[in-house]
Amino acid sequence: MKNLFLTILCSFLSTNAFAQSNGKYKDLALALKEPLKVKELSIYGQNITSLPKEIGKMKNLEVLDISNNQITTLSKEIGQCTKLKFLFFSNNQITIIPSELGELRELQVVEFHNNKISVLPKEIGNWTKLQRFSCGINSISTLPKEIGKWTEITNFGCENNKITQLPKEMKSFTKMVYLNCSDNFIPTFSNEFVTWKNLSTFTYTSHSYSVNFTLKDDNEKLNKLFPKATLNPKSHQ
DSSP states (O other): OOHHHHHHHHHHHHHHHHHHHHHHHHHHHHHSSGGGGGGGOOOOTEEEEEEEGGGGOOOOEEEEEESSSSOOSOOOOGOOTTTEEEOOOOOOOOOOOGGGGGGGGTTTEEEESSSSOOOOOGGGOOOOOOOOOOOOSSSOOOOOOGGOOOOTTEEEEEOOOOOOOOOOGGGGOTTTTEEEEEESOOOOGGGGGGGGTTTTTOOOOOOTTTTTOOOOHHHHHHHHTTTTOOEEEEEEE
């Protein structure tokens, strides 16, 4: 039994050491001791309540996953991790996205659904390499027009918010193939969005409560705008 335990322990330590040698860390305390070695930090679901400002010392960090924790404040020092490409902080209690995160110009994927965010800073427009964005289940009422700079975006999710209008600048999303804007308060979709010629999946909420729009009318109008898209209408709750 003792030999078996030692074998398992050695195997665990070897695997952990290998991961760290490749720059992948799952222990925040250890990562903070070796900040320049960290390329990927995944502290998913560890009941963490805050991130120290020292995280800004991880100058080679490319992947940061802090999802499924109890974090209330997103450290502005993350904006110093300018090599960051993938940022995940879904399922926390975060209320504000610091404007400093606009410095993360290499970002390709950002996901932060199920938080308590109401305002998106205009500086996120600097994420010009962004390909996938998910901000569902928050309290966002307005999408900043600066996101029109996201010309590489392919997947965009903003469901379950308080959005009343998609900014016309989103017409630049010509590579977008997936859009979910359901469970918001968007009454119609601009003809300017005919530029979304690659859109293949579109999930939205039918505003059948309006005298100007019915489920059938919505489908007919949207089919004309996006003939290649599979429409997934949801009844407004």
